[in-house]
Amino acid sequence: MYKRLPDAAAAAPAVLLTIDGADFAARAGDTVAAALLAAGYDACRTTPVTGAPRGPFCLMGVCFDCLAVVDGLPNQQTCLIPVRAGMRIERQQGAAVFGPAAGSAQGPR
Amino acid sequence: MTALASAEVIIVGGGLHGCSAALHLARAGVGAIVVEKNYVGRHASGVNAGGVRTLARHDAEIPLALAALELWHRIGDLVDDDCGFECHGQLRVAENDGEAASLRERAARLRALGYAHERWIERDELFARVPALSRHCVGALVAERDGAALPYRTTWAFRRKAEALGQRFFEGTRVHGVGRADGAWNVETSAGRLTGRVLVNCAGAWANAVCTQLGEPVPLEPIAPMMLVTLRMPHFLDPVVLGTGRPLSFKQTQEGTVLIGGGRRAKVECDAETTELDFRELALSAQTVRDLFPVMREATIHRGWAGIEARMPDDIPVIGPSAVTPDAFHAFGFSAHGFALGPIVGRITADLITRGATELPIAPFAIGRFLPA
Amino acid sequence: MTLPERCDVVVVGAGPAGLAAAVECARAGAATVILDEQAGPGGQIYRAITSTPMQNRDVLGADYWHGATLVAALQGSGATYVPRAAAFAVSRADGGGFEVGVASGGAAALIRAGQVILATGALERPFPIPGWTLPGVIAAGAAQILLKTAGLVPEGPVVLAGTGPLLYLVAAQFARVGAAIDCLLDTTPPGRIRDAWPHAGAFLASPYAAKGFALLRQARASTRIVRGVERLEALGAQRLASVRYTVGGRATEIPAAALLLHQGVVPDINLSNAIGCDHRWHAARSCFEPVVDVYGATSAAGITVAGDGAGIAGAQAAEARGTLAGLHALAALGRIDAGERDNRAAEAKARVARWTRGRAFVDALYRPPDAFRMPLGDTVVCRCEEITAEQVIATARLGCPGPNQMKSFLRCGMGPCQGRLCGLTVTEMIARERGVSPAEVGYYRLRFPVKPITLGELASLPQTTASTQAVVRMKAH
Numbered sequence: 038m039y040k041r042l043p044d045a046a047a048a049a050p051a052v053l054l055t056i057d058g059a060d061f062a063a064r065a066g067d068t069v070a071a072a073l074l075a076a077g078y079d080a081c082r083t084t085p086v087t088g089a090p091r092g093p094f095c096l097m098g099v100c101f102d103c104l105a106v107v108d109g110l111p112n113q114q115t116c117l118i119p120v121r122a123g124m125r126i127e128r129q130q131g132a133a134v135f136g137p138a139a140g141s142a143q144g145p146r
Numbered sequence: 147m148t149a150l151a152s153a154e155v156i157i158v159g160g161g162l163h164g165c166s167a168a169l170h171l172a173r174a175g176v177g178a179i180v181v182e183k184n185y186v187g188r189h190a191s192g193v194n195a196g197g198v199r200t201l202a203r204h205d206a207e208i209p210l211a212l213a214a215l216e217l218w219h220r221i222g223d224l225v226d227d228d229c230g231f232e233c234h235g236q237l238r239v240a241e242n243d244g245e246a247a248s249l250r251e252r253a254a255r256l257r258a259l260g261y262a263h264e265r266w267i268e269r270d271e272l273f274a275r276v277p278a279l280s281r282h283c284v285g286a287l288v289a290e291r292d293g294a295a296l297p298y299r300t301t302w303a304f305r306r307k308a309e310a311l312g313q314r315f316f317e318g319t320r321v322h323g324v325g326r327a328d329g330a331w332n333v334e335t336s337a338g339r340l341t342g343r344v345l346v347n348c349a350g351a352w353a354n355a356v357c358t359q360l361g362e363p364v365p366l367e368p369i370a371p372m373m374l375v376t377l378r379m380p381h382f383l384d385p386v387v388l389g390t391g392r393p394l395s396f397k398q399t400q401e402g403t404v405l406i407g408g409g410r411r412a413k414v415e416c417d418a419e420t421t422e423l424d425f426r427e428l429a430l431s432a433q434t435v436r437d438l439f440p441v442m443r444e445a446t447i448h449r450g451w452a453g454i455e456a457r458m459p460d461d462i463p464v465i466g467p468s469a470v471t472p473d474a475f476h477a478f479g480f481s482a483h484g485f486a487l488g489p490i491v492g493r494i495t496a497d498l499i500t501r502g503a504t505e506l507p508i509a510p511f512a513i514g515r516f517l518p519a
Numbered sequence: 520m521t522l523p524e525r526c527d528v529v530v531v532g533a534g535p536a537g538l539a540a541a542v543e544c545a546r547a548g549a550a551t552v553i554l555d556e557q558a559g560p561g562g563q564i565y566r567a568i569t570s571t572p573m574q575n576r577d578v579l580g581a582d583y584w585h586g587a588t589l590v591a592a593l594q595g596s597g598a599t600y601v602p603r604a605a606a607f608a609v610s611r612a613d614g615g616g617f618e619v620g621v622a623s624g625g626a627a628a629l630i631r632a633g634q635v636i637l638a639t640g641a642l643e644r645p646f647p648i649p650g651w652t653l654p655g656v657i658a659a660g661a662a663q664i665l666l667k668t669a670g671l672v673p674e675g676p677v678v679l680a681g682t683g684p685l686l687y688l689v690a691a692q693f694a695r696v697g698a699a700i701d702c703l704l705d706t707t708p709p710g711r712i713r714d715a716w717p718h719a720g721a722f723l724a725s726p727y728a729a730k731g732f733a734l735l736r737q738a739r740a741s742t743r744i745v746r747g748v749e750r751l752e753a754l755g756a757q758r759l760a761s762v763r764y765t766v767g768g769r770a771t772e773i774p775a776a777a778l779l780l781h782q783g784v785v786p787d788i789n790l791s792n793a794i795g796c797d798h799r800w801h802a803a804r805s806c807f808e809p810v811v812d813v814y815g816a817t818s819a820a821g822i823t824v825a826g827d828g829a830g831i832a833g834a835q836a837a838e839a840r841g842t843l844a845g846l847h848a849l850a851a852l853g854r855i856d857a858g859e860r861d862n863r864a865a866e867a868k869a870r871v872a873r874w875t876r877g878r879a880f881v882d883a884l885y886r887p888p889d890a891f892r893m894p895l896g897d898t899v900v901c902r903c904e905e906i907t908a909e910q911v912i913a914t915a916r917l918g919c920p921g922p923n924q925m926k927s928f929l930r931c932g933m934g935p936c937q938g939r940l941c942g943l944t945v946t947e948m949i950a951r952e953r954g955v956s957p958a959e960v961g962y963y964r965l966r967f968p969v970k971p972i973t974l975g976e977l978a979s980l981p982q983t984t985a986s987t988q989a990v991v992r993m994k995a996h
Contacts, residue, residue: 038674038776042696045670048572064669066570068558071669079654079758085378085402086905090757092654094902096661097563098556099642099787101903101935102652112377112446112935112971116664117603119558132378132402135441185920192927298927377935377971401930420795422610423967425620425629425980432978445974448935451966 039074054124069115069126070096070103078128081105081115085132105129150338151314153179155499156331158321158356159348160184161191162297162485163477165304166492167346169225172311174500179340180305180313181333183320183352184419187301190350191485193453195373195395195407196297197386198486200263201236201289204462206510207487208261213506214490215291224489227303230296232400234384237267237276239286239438245390246284253287263289278382278441294386294397297485304488316340321349324359326471344499345474351416351456353464353478357513361470364479364516365459370414370421370452371407371482372428377446378402387438394434404445406435409482412452421452457481458516465491465511467498475499476513522601522621525631526550528848529619530598530638531606531790534562535834536826536841537638538589543845544636545598547854552630553598554621556605556970560593561586562640563660564834567668578695579667582730582834589838607968609635609794609822617821620967620980627976634821634848637791638841641784641827644806644887645940646681647894649752651780652902655759659689659781672698673777678762679742680704680751681781683885684731687738689779694741701773702743704764706782708888709747718880725877726835749890753778782887786828789937793965794819800958804831804882805892806943807962813868814847814860815840823847831882832875839870893948900948901941903934911945915952922946922963935971938963 041064049065056076063072070093073081080090082104093103096116107113108125111133115126155171157164160182171178182188198218200211221229240246253266264287272286273279309315320336324345333340347356351368383398393408410427414420428450435442458464458479468474475498477491484491490506497504526549530541533555541553561568565586576584593600601623608620616633643658650656659679665671672693677700679686686703693700715722722728738744750765754772763772785806788798797810797818808830815823825844826837843864850860894900894908901911906929919925922932922945931945932938938945942963950957 039665039671040674042573042666042670042672042698044575044696045572048574048670064572066567066572067669071665071671074665075669075671084905089652089905090654091652093657094652094661095643095658095940096664097566097642099936099939100658104935110444117556117558132380133446134380135444185924187924187927296927298924302924302927374977376974423608425608425610425618425967425977429977429980432974432980436974436978443973443975446935446971447968447974447977448971449933449937449966450968 038077038079041075052120052122054120054122054126056126057128063120065120067120069105069107069113069118069120069124072120073105073115073126080128082129083131088131111135149341150335151179151316152341153177153314154342155179155344155346156181156333156340156342157346157348158333159350159353159478160186160305160315160317161189161348161350162187162301162304162488163491164346164348165301165308166488167348167477167495168308168313168492169304169311170492170496171499172308172313174496176496176500178313179316179342181316181319181321181335181340183318185317186305186315187298190453190455191301192298193373193451194297194485195397195405196294196485197236197395197397198231198295199236199289199292199386201287201292202238202388205259206462209507210487210490212263214487217489218293218295218486219291221489225303225307227299229300229303231293232295233291233293234386235275235288235290236292236386236388237272237286237288238388238390239272239279239283240390241283242391243284249285249287249390263291275385276383276387278439279387280438280440283438292386300488321356324356331473343473346495347474347476348478350478351454353456353476357476360468360474362468362513362517364464364513366479367457367459368414368416368454369457369482370412370454371409372412372423372431372450372452374406374428374431374447374450376404377448379404379445382441389434389438392434394431394438396435396439404442406431408434414452414454416454419454421454423450423452455480455482463511464513465494466508466513469512469514469517522628522630523550523552523599526552526599527632527852528552528634528636529554529606529617529630529632530636532562532638532640532826533557533560533600534564534638534640534826534837535586535589536640536828536837536844537562537636538593539838539841540636540638540825540845540848541598542592542596543842544848545596547849549849549852549854551598552601552632553593554601554604554606556603558602560590560600560602563664565589566664571667572670573667578692580692605970606790607970607972609790622970622972622976625973625976626979627972629980633852634823636844636848637822637824637828638826639787639790639828641831642787642939643781644783644785645944646780646782646891647898647900647908647944648780648891649896649898650754650759652899653753653755653759654757655755655776656753656778656780659685659779662777662779663689663692666692666696672696675699675777676701676773676775677777677779678702678704678773678775679779679781680706680748680762680764682707682887683781683783684734684881685781685784687734690742691734691737694737700742701775702745703738704748704751704762705744705746706748706751706888706891707746707885711884711886715880715883718877718883722877722880726874727877727881751891782891783885784827784831785943786830787939788828789939789965789969791817791822791824791828792962793967793969794822796822796824798962800956801830803879803886805886805947813843814864815844816847821851832878836871836874839867839874842867843871892944893951894944900944901929901931901934903936904930906931908948911948912952915949919949920953921949921960925949926963932963937965937969
């Protein structure tokens with residue numbers, strides 16, 4: 038789990054978004070990956086190979102473990118995307134699903 | 147110079163056709179050496195789309211493709227490996243009535259020639275087989291027993307079996323020249339001289355260098371058809387899908403990745419063995435896929451590549467004996483559709499070497515068709 | 520995304536090297552576009568320099584805040600800065616120069632440029648230990664990024680593990696914000712100082728010495744350091760719960776909610792590799808680096824590499840090398856002649872010398888031990904495809920000669936990270952099995968796109984109106 042330092046908590050305005058349908062107040066300047074960690078999700082996906090849980094690892098765009106569904110688009114590198122008000126973030130279960138079913142939370146295996 | 151090694155047969159080129167020839171020769175009890183400038187399966191053989199099809203073949207290739215398909219369905223018997231071969235059929239879709247008419251005519255023409263492997267299906271059956279296909283399509287030709295396999299694994303399996311049966315492979319060994327002396331072949335390489343009674347030219351995009359040395363140069367064009375692959379997606383496609391009016395070869399693998407081919411070309415430097423992807427051409431492929439499979443719109447393209455292959459002007463290969471010298475044979479120029487034929491062409495080559503004939507009709511592939519009359 | 524169709528110079532990456540290169544080119548009047556996939560400039564070392572909530576300068580330190588100067592210089596230079604834009608391909612354009620494929624937010628475009636400067640920097644060396652894929656295990660640099668970008672720190676117990684100066688820097692920075700680190704498990708082998716000793720003189724004379732000693736003091740004061748760690752495992756079911764470490768053959772298990780791993784940084788070579796630049800294996804640094812001259816020019820004319828992407832030397836050296844790459848590009852474009860280039864380069868060359876003095880000592884001292892570069896057993900090597908060490912070893916023993924062939928057998932290296940987190944591991948493991956140098960084994964052959972793009976982005980690229988390229992057709996006979 039991660040905690041916000043007092044400096045940071047005060048520094049920037051809150052950005053309201055949803056994670057798996059639940060409201061969360063991130064901070065302006067957070068990446069989606071940081072928001073997930075701050076909200077208590079250390080796993081943002083399960084792998085398509087074995088269904089193992091994975092979370093952000095490098096936080097700089099090279100490991101591709103931070104993939105999640107952002108506003109209905111799967112396979113998004115969340116450590117590269119700044120949060121935006123009203124953003125819908127969903128954990129990605131297994132292989133990316135596209136089309137109308139994208140982003141439907143299928144729950145952890 | 148003392149010989150590096152000798153064998154009854156020297157095969158230039160360690161792609162699938164060279165390895166297949168080596169394997170079939172081994173089964174016939176004939177020793178062979180394969181000499182390969184990179185590593186086995188480095189070029190077209192190892193990186194193609196893996197399509198195993200009788201569908202959409204040039205008439206001359208149909209008998210070979212049908213014979214090859216029989217081998218593919220029992221490929222484990224031949225090479226002790228399933229090569230990743232899967233059979234879910236191949237389909238060639240018509241996007242409009244004009245394409246539909248030409249495909250139906252083709253099916254009728256093939257039936258008249260005695261071939262029943264391509265069957266026309268209407269919309270209902272098409273969308274039952276390929277639910278993800280855009281509903282603007284009007285029908286397709288289907289070849290039920292066609293499928294796909296893994297190219298590098300297949301080439302490796304042929305090599306491994308041939309080696310287990312006693313054939314030798316010299317990789318990282320470049321052929322500098324070939325010449326005849328005392329009724330035998332001297333193949334000069336970067337590692338020394340190979341000698342043999344019979345020479346087989348399976349050198350792919352570099353085959354014309356051998357042809358020229360033999361005195362029968364051909365109008366071979368090196369090409370580099372491009373491929374794209376996506377990250378994994380949930381399973382949505384069983385058969386391989388081909389386009390008709392615009393080039394496309396489209397399949398989903400067992401792991402869920404999607405392979406997009408069709409023959410659009412990269413720039414190629416044959417001697418440097420480099421290719422450069424052309425993203426404007428790939429954009430056209432992307433549009434074709436987007437139009438035919440709407441689910442693919444936001445699919446993640448992960449990697450592109452292009453293998454170096456040889457094309458002949460009539461888009462069919464050169465198979466068979468040299469036109470100018472005894473004890474030399476060719477199997478190259480497969481024009482981006484040689485993978486499926488690999489298992490059978492090696493047998494044809496072995497038959498030509500061991501008994502001077504093959505039961506399959508190879509006259510259309512004769513090298514003589516390129517020589518001045 | 521507003522991108523010009525053409526320019527003189529494209530710079531890929533807005534870290535210290537990219538910023539310095541872009542400033543040099545733009546100030547001289549060259550039309551310069553600098554691309555970066557992050558939302559703000561600074562690369563990783565100056566990550567979030569324009570947006571960090573950690574405004575107390577003592578926390579991140581003066582070295583970090585130097586980045587603000589560079590960003591200010593960019594803003595005044597006239598260069599076009601394009602954030603959240605990933606360069607996915609660099610190809611030679613007909614008629615000279617290059618086309619750089621750029622993807623950003625649902626669209627893709629091609630920019631023509633006369634010169635391309637790659638400043639993609641470094642990434643943390645893969646650190647494969649049992650359990651390193653468990654949620655709760657992150658790179659130490661990643662923890663630093665969370666601190667810089669969002670003021671987030673992991674809740675305890677927090678364990679730092681590995682080798683290299685960044686570990687001590689993270690410990691010191693955490694201490695400054697009152698975030699507890701339970702212990703630092705140091706995998707630097709005892710006696711390593713002997714190997715490094717020949718380079719000690721240069722180190723002591725370098726700017727690194729004083730900083731290094733100060734960091735060590737701060738780290739020692741703030742956390743318990745366990746030396747000589749020979750084995751590490753991250754344990755837990757669905758997430759990290761504890762860490763087991765072995766010293767002198769004795770194993771100890773400690774509870775952990777966060778494990779921060781680090782064993783040095785290595786150049787990010789994916790783009791230079793895919794372009795076809797020559798690379799070489801650097802034995803002392805156990806990594807591949809592009810072959811470059813003093814200006815960063817590669818074997819591909821018109822392509823320059825600046826910064827840690829050419830070889831790890833730190834932020835200050837990167838900045839100086841960015842200046843050199845910029846000067847080289849200006850000369851190649853004909854905006855300055857070679858004489859002026861060399862004159863103006865003298866100061867930057869002196870800076871490079873100053874900031875690379877002492878690196879050999881650091882490289883030798885903190886060279887990760889073999890056991891942590893070449894794992895065994897069911898330790899995951901390829902994270903994307905979940906391929907284990909024993910699978911890699913078994914395939915190498917079957918005769919698989921190199922990483923490109925291994926890709927086809929195991930799918931190792933075929934996942935989304937394109938080998939960034941497994942490439943060095945696989946190369947070294949195959950080299951060890953074969954008994955040859957990693958130089959002979961080689962590395963994955965990378966191809967474009969080096970960053971994923973969607974089918975829709977690809978479809979949005981401009982095409983030839985009449986496709987003059989013949990296509991291998993299947994004719995409807």
